[in-house]
Amino acid sequence: MxxxxxxxxxxxxxxxxDAPLYAPRKQIYPQAVKGRYRTIKWxxxxxxxxxYYFLPFIxxxxxxxxxxxxxxxxxANGRFYFFFIEIxxxxxxxxTGLLVLAALALFLMNAVAGRVWCGYLCPQTVxxxxxxxxxxWIEGDRRDRMRKDQQKLTLKTAGQKGLKHFIWLMIAWWTxxxxxxxxxxxxxxxxxxxxxxxxxxxxxxxxxxxFTTYTLAGFMREQVCTYMCPWPRIQAALTDxxxxxxxxxxxxxxxxxxxxxxxxxxxxxxxxxxxxxxNQCVNVCPTGVDIRKGLQxxxxxxxxxxxACDNVMDKIGRPQGLIAYDTDMNVQARMEGRPExxxxxxxxxxxxxxxxxxxxAIMITSxxxxxxxxxxxxxDRNPLFVRLSDxxxxxxxxxxxxxxxxxxxxxxLVIEGLPEAKIDxxxxxxxxxxxxxxxxxxxxxxxxxxxxxxxxxxxxPSTDLEFILTDLxxxxxxxxxxxxxxx
Amino acid sequence: xxxxxxxGAHEQVDAVTGVTTTGHTWDDIQELxxxxxxxxxxxxxxxxxxxxxxxxxxPAIPMVSSYxxxxxxxxxxxxxxxxxxxxxxxxxxxxxxxxxxSLDEIKQDPEMFxxxxxxxxxxxxxxxxxxxxxxxxxxxxxxxxxxxxWLWGGSLAQVEHTIRYGARSTSDKGxxxxxxxxxxxxxxxxxxxxxxxxxxxxxxxxxxDKTADLNAGANVYADNCAACHGDKGQGxxxxxAPNLSDKIWLFGSDKATIVEGLNxxxxxxxxxxxxxxxxxxxxxxxxxxxxxxxxxxx
Numbered sequence: 001m002x003x004x005x006x007x008x009x010x011x012x013x014x015x016x017x018d019a020p021l022y023a024p025r026k027q028i029y030p031q032a033v034k035g036r037y038r039t040i041k042w043x044x045x046x047x048x049x050x051x052y053y054f055l056p057f058i059x060x061x062x063x064x065x066x067x068x069x070x071x072x073x074x075x076a077n078g079r080f081y082f083f084f085i086e087i088x089x090x091x092x093x094x095x096t097g098l099l100v101l102a103a104l105a106l107f108l109m110n111a112v113a114g115r116v117w118c119g120y121l122c123p124q125t126v127x128x129x130x131x132x133x134x135x136x137w138i139e140g141d142r143r144d145r146m147r148k149d150q151q152k153l154t155l156k157t158a159g160q161k162g163l164k165h166f167i168w169l170m171i172a173w174w175t176x177x178x179x180x181x182x183x184x185x186x187x188x189x190x191x192x193x194x195x196x197x198x199x200x201x202x203x204x205x206x207x208x209x210x211f212t213t214y215t216l217a218g219f220m221r222e223q224v225c226t227y228m229c230p231w232p233r234i235q236a237a238l239t240d241x242x243x244x245x246x247x248x249x250x251x252x253x254x255x256x257x258x259x260x261x262x263x264x265x266x267x268x269x270x271x272x273x274x275x276x277x278x279n280q281c282v283n284v285c286p287t288g289v290d291i292r293k294g295l296q297x298x299x300x301x302x303x304x305x306x307x308a309c310d311n312v313m314d315k316i317g318r319p320q321g322l323i324a325y326d327t328d329m330n331v332q333a334r335m336e337g338r339p340e341x342x343x344x345x346x347x348x349x350x351x352x353x354x355x356x357x358x359x360x361a362i363m364i365t366s367x368x369x370x371x372x373x374x375x376x377x378x379x380d381r382n383p384l385f386v387r388l389s390d391x392x393x394x395x396x397x398x399x400x401x402x403x404x405x406x407x408x409x410x411x412x413l414v415i416e417g418l419p420e421a422k423i424d425x426x427x428x429x430x431x432x433x434x435x436x437x438x439x440x441x442x443x444x445x446x447x448x449x450x451x452x453x454x455x456x457x458x459x460x461p462s463t464d465l466e467f468i469l470t471d472l473x474x475x476x477x478x479x480x481x482x483x484x485x486x487x
Numbered sequence: 488x489x490x491x492x493x494x495g496a497h498e499q500v501d502a503v504t505g506v507t508t509t510g511h512t513w514d515d516i517q518e519l520x521x522x523x524x525x526x527x528x529x530x531x532x533x534x535x536x537x538x539x540x541x542x543x544x545x546p547a548i549p550m551v552s553s554y555x556x557x558x559x560x561x562x563x564x565x566x567x568x569x570x571x572x573x574x575x576x577x578x579x580x581x582x583x584x585x586x587x588x589s590l591d592e593i594k595q596d597p598e599m600f601x602x603x604x605x606x607x608x609x610x611x612x613x614x615x616x617x618x619x620x621x622x623x624x625x626x627x628x629x630x631x632x633x634x635x636x637w638l639w640g641g642s643l644a645q646v647e648h649t650i651r652y653g654a655r656s657t658s659d660k661g662x663x664x665x666x667x668x669x670x671x672x673x674x675x676x677x678x679x680x681x682x683x684x685x686x687x688x689x690x691x692x693x694x695x696d697k698t699a700d701l702n703a704g705a706n707v708y709a710d711n712c713a714a715c716h717g718d719k720g721q722g723x724x725x726x727x728a729p730n731l732s733d734k735i736w737l738f739g740s741d742k743a744t745i746v747e748g749l750n751x752x753x754x755x756x757x758x759x760x761x762x763x764x765x766x767x768x769x770x771x772x773x774x775x776x777x778x779x780x781x782x783x784x785x
Contacts, residue, residue: 382622386633386780389733394780396633426778427600439597447601449778 027149028222028288030132031142031280035307044120045129053174056181060084065406065442073183079443085367086443088404090374097363101356108352110235112344113325114245118231119302124224125286127175127217131168132286138164142283168218169210176209222287226298236297242343246301247326248281248292251335259316274318281305281323291323373411374402375469375478377450384485393486394453401448401469403440409471410439413450416466418484420456425449437472452484461486585767590643593774600774607775610768614760615776623779627738628755633780636735638727641781645724647773651761654727658759664715664726670750675711683707684745690720690732693740 060070060083067074072081080087080095087094109116118125138160139145148157180202181189192198193206216224225232239245253275257265265272275292282290284304289296291305310320330340380396388394403409412435415423425436427448440446452465463484470477499508501519511518523531542548545557575582581602585593593599612621618629625631630638639649639662654662669675675683685695686704695701708720715723720731729737738744738753760769 380622382620383624383631383633386624386631387734388634389636389730389735391734394633396779427597427604446597451780 029142029145030286031283033284033304033307037303037307045126048126053178056186063406100359104356111349114243115301118300128221131217134167172210172213175213176206179209180205225300232297241329244325248323251331253322274322280308280312284308372404373478375480376400377467377480377482379482392453392455395484397450399448399450400445401440402445406442408441412470414468417464418454421452421454424451582767603771603774607771610772632776640724643777646777650772653759654757655754656759662727665754666752668752679707680749684742687731
């Protein structure tokens with residue numbers, strides 16, 4: 001043990017050089033379990049699924065010119081609504097920021113308590129858990145299901161299986177149905193879906209998500225986590241020895257033995273552990289691993305083995321926590337009589353928390369300070385300039401003004417850099433002060449053509465030009481620069 | 488275990504998997520002779536069957552002067568026509584609005600104006616750009632549509648008339664009026680042409696030779712040119728006679744070019760588009776061209 005601190009006494013598989021690398025999947029029949037972590041999982045399941053299924057129905061009043069759905073991805077109009085925030089396509093970096101935050105939160109969770117995401121929050125886990133619950137409810141617990149699968153199919157078991165698949169499909173269908181509601185007005189779409197008037201694309205997406213939910217949660221299950229998901233690999237590379245993990249405390253558990261035999265051994269002063277080898281931890285595991293073999297890739301750390309073991313320990317009158325959130329380092333320390341080390345606050349967690357705070361602060365600041373008007377200017381490529389009959393030079397520009405307000409606004413455009421230049425606009429008007437005035441509808445953009453004429457005929461082939469747009473009702477300005485070309 | 492295979496390699500059976508090998512070995516790694524997965528194989532057969540059916544149903548095999556048409560009679564050209572008809576249908580609401588509105592009404596309506604300009608720009612690229620350039624910047628002899636000098640007038644109605652019926656075109660409603668070939672047809676002598684060319688340059692403030700006889704040129708101008716180009720060279724839109732006193736020169740402002748014009752005459756042709764483009768397209772083109780710089784100064 002001392003020379004190989006992280007290897008596990010029982011973990012070493014019989015290594016055979018010629019052993020095949022392929023192992024067929026073993027059907028897993030997780031047993032029902034009650035306990036602290038199971039309750040947490042039920043609560044998380046109810047909250048996450050509740051959010052997913054019902055969020056599109058929450059209303060949020062934005063006035064007459066915008067939809068009143070709290071969360072809406074309006075693909076047709078290129079808008080994303082999130083409660084009080086409205087995001088335009090060119091602001092997609094907010095989504096990037098959100099993804100960065102999500103990744104960092106995942107890293108922080110991992111640094112504190114390992115695969116919390118996998119065990120409690122991941123959709124694959126949540127939906128698989130739900131599907132297992134349905135399976136258990138209809139076909140019975142572990143032993144019943146194993147027995148039924150081994151026996152010949154009877155009318156009753158076939159009926160049960162049919163019912164199970166029907167309910168699975170209903171859940172899967174509802175999952176796809178809820179998905180499309182995020183992309184259109186939810187109550188209207190529900191009505192249209194029910195009366196078969198919804199657009200084909202809605203039905204297609206419901207079909208796709210019904211299929212994926214049904215296959216991923218009903219059939220592929222733990223294989224998604226073990227073979228398809230990249231996170232276990234990344235997680236293994238990101239974790240450190242301080243991160244809490246669902247750990248079998250083999251310092252206390254080994255050597256295993258029956259209750260009575262180990263009592264006798266203990267009385268005799270011989271080594272005897274608390275693990276009675278009842279296999280309950282393996283039976284409840286949704287990925288079919290044996291936690292007593294130590295930290296392993298297939299383990300999603302859902303905590304159900306802790307519940308199962310605690311229940312057994314209660315029954316035989318031994319203290320709970322033979323399997324608990326702990327670290328291999330501490331197991332090792334206890335075996336060698338050293339003090340335990342628990343460090344939630346350490347450079348790694350502080351670093352993650354720090355970047356989360358930083359990215360969050362940047363996003364909130366940029367969101368708070370973001371402009372509700374945009375101005376882009378594009379110089380004509382052909383011709384670069386035009387000579388007019390009086391010899392003055394004119395440049396054409398295409399401007400686009402974006403009005404993110406939910407009411408119609410009037411804007412005034414002026415230029416700086418050419419004192420003698422006149423501005424004219426096609427698709428707007430010029431007021432008495434020589435400003436180009438454009439009117440842009442609520443939540444819209446407007447393209448107009450701006451003609452800048454330099455009566456003093458600038459000598460320089462290229463003069464810097466500043467376009468300044470002012471919101472006539474609020475006084476907000478937006479500016480962008482371009483050039484004035486001359487021969 | 489070794490067996491002689493057809494190519495002489497030794498076929499072996501892999502001890503772990505019990506699968507025969509192909510006899511190929513690279514860096515001591517043996518290639519197992521596993522069969523293709525069945526689903527893969529059947530998909531492969533299915534694609535073969537599909538290709539045969541496809542070749543029967545659709546145009547497929549090139550022949551000497553033609554190709555097999557396929558029993559379904561499908562044609563890519565027809566598919567494009569269907570797509571175009573669909574597009575036309577999609578735009579029909581706006582197209583109908585454009586057709587029913589006057590040019591001024593369209594210009595006042597931001598939505599219609601934007602639609603017309605976009606449609607006009609596309610149509611300009613298809614029909615006008617070869618002569619006037621992609622951005623309407625023109626070329627020698629082909630007017631720049633971005634400036635404020637309009638031979639036949641720059642108002643919406645005038646631009647539309649010019650697009651519709653052209654200038655010196657085959658349409659009898661088109662603009663007419665040509666610059667005569669004063670030199671070639673013997674109306675002016677060589678030195679008279681030289682004098683008047685100098686005088687014309689002076690009208691727009693261009694420098695002339697010290698030896699130039701501007702008074703003689705002015706006399707020649709008054710007798711021969713002023714009728715169309717105006718007594719001060721201000722031009723006349725009815726005849727498409729260019730303004731000679733401004734800074735814009737369709738063919739060039741150097742003396743040789745002016746002399747060439749006086750000798751051989753000028754008369755660029757703008758074709759008639761009436762009957763070749765539909766009314767809405769002409770309207771859209773008018774609004775687009777006008778938005779480039781029309782209506783500034785006559």
